[in-house]
Amino acid sequence: MVKTLAHNPTQDFESVFVARQPIFSRDELPWGYELLYRASAEALTADVTDDDMATQSVIADGVSLALEGLPEERSRVLINFPGKLLVEGTAFALPSENCVVEVLETVKPTREVLDALGRLRDAGYTIAMDDYGGEEELEPFLEYVDIIKVDLLALGNDLRKISKVMEKLTPYKASLLAEKVETKEVFEISKKLGFDLFQGFFFSRPEIVPGKKLNSNELTKLQLLQELGKDDFEPKHIAKILQSDPSLSFRLFRHINSAGFSLASKVDTLDRAVTILGQRAIAQWLRTAIMSDINPSPKAGELVFLSVQRAKFLELLALQTGFSKKAHPDTFFVVGLFSLLDAMLGVRMSDILKTLPLNELIACTLEGSCEEHTLLKLAHSYERGYWSDTDKRLKGLNLDQRTADNLYVQARQWAQKALAS
Structure with a gap:
């Protein structure tokens, strides 16, 4: 988690907090992090509706602090963006080399939003889509994104439902990220299904080996x-x-x-x-x-x-x-x-x-x-x-x-x- 200061129209400074959750590769190596932030000390969620300059300050400062001390090979961060900020081009304040623009699940694929994603993609940004579960209304996004996040927990860890979503994604070249991977068992299953990246609490749960003792x-x-x-x-x-x-x-x-x-x-x-x-x-x-x-x-x-x-x-x-x-x-x-x-x-x-x-x-x-x-x-x-x-x-x-x-x-x-x- 990181702490930074954001400037608001009244020239006061306000605390902003950011959580950093790791994302792993198939080899269980750290690949990058998702930044989960809130816009004020009073905010209960990662709601980003502040004015453009304040939000840019939050994201830019949060990224630099979150990346502090990380080796280059895993200095990637995913940052959630609502539709308003995508259309306004706020993401261009971030370096494209290690900042992934993540489209929130609440964003609708309007022409304005899709055009904004096209501009980001042309500028070399990596784009991720959050919480895809096979919804038809979200399919227009699939042509624009490089990473598709599938919430396994929302699908009940149901192999039939997950496989159905995977089939829909077969024509697309995007990397697939398994979200809410809670256990080692789910991690192994999602690997077999073809996911490339993994996010969840499996890394902080022990893989119990019967009879194992401390050496x-x-x-x-x-x-x-x-x-x-x-x-x-x-x-x-x-x-x-x-x-x-x-x-x-x-x-x-x-x-x-x-x-x-x-x-x-x-x-x-x-x-x-x-x-x-x-x-x-x-x-x-x-x-x-x-x-x-x-x-x-x-x-x-x-x-x-x-x-x-x-x-x-x-x-x-x-x-x-x-x-x-x-x-x-x-x-x-x-x-x-x-x-x-x-x-x-x-x-x-x-x-x-x-x-x-x-x-x-x-x-x-x-x-x-x-x-x-x-x-x-x-x-x-x-x-x-x-x-x-x-x-x-x-x-x-x-x-x-x-x-x-x-x-x-x-x-x-x-x-x-x-x-x-």
Whole structure:
């Protein structure tokens, strides 16, 4: 998710929030992202009806922030466009190299809209159509689009219905994107049906392999993460961990000598690095570095970023809402960090908790059996772009929208810096 500022006619500045959902290729490699945005802090949906200049500012700034730190091969973003903005040519404010214009399912194929798509296509833009389910009234779009998104969930994951839609699309050269792919099973089926791209939550659900156990390397890293979460953690122990791992030491030096610290002289000893960062900061950095090593696959890389961002967000939320009075904010950082381990490792969360005993608060928050779990649910709503659900959860926590947005931006920026190292 990204945060930016949009200019409005009154010259005031207003918060705008954008969610980033990954899209994968057949090989489960990240291909790009869809940006889901709302036009104001009060908006409950991605409704874009602001004046032209404000919307251009939102989209342009959102794209640059969403692409920050991404490698070129997956720096594509899909951006939803209603009919009014298509006709007005707002999309020309975006770079055609990596911005895909996505036609919302509510847009009607009028002559004005189709002519606008023709101009975009001639200018080198890639065009996608959202939520196609075989509707006859949407067929005029099929001649103009490069990517067709089919909502599998809306079709009930019914093979007969999906196959019927696929048959309709056979004459067209567009790539087919399976939307709302919720499970590994649906992902495999959609691959067999001929889809090229996939969007949904399958990447954050574990593929359960019967009898699978954590290997010794994974278990050692998890135990180290647990040790780093203790309140009585000793800085000397940190140095010992670093001394035994040249890779971690190198990454720490690169991290602390980066421009972000603005140090007068270069840090080249572990003792000084630990001293400068401080016990808590270096423990969090180590946890982040270790998480990124557990599963180095491209798909897991998305989960690592999400879990680190979520960890920092939960820590900041705990401080803001008073949950930190029950436990140290670091406890909530660990909750977020561990919350996607089942997906990363392909092991049930219940089995992870048995293998790696955690304190009661962490365990019950991960399992959903205590009130602290509401922080995890709020993070989930932010990540998915469920704005209506987000607002309800914020009200339940008596938390101001703008404050929460700022906390999420801080968490995202922290995660980007930590993982860049």
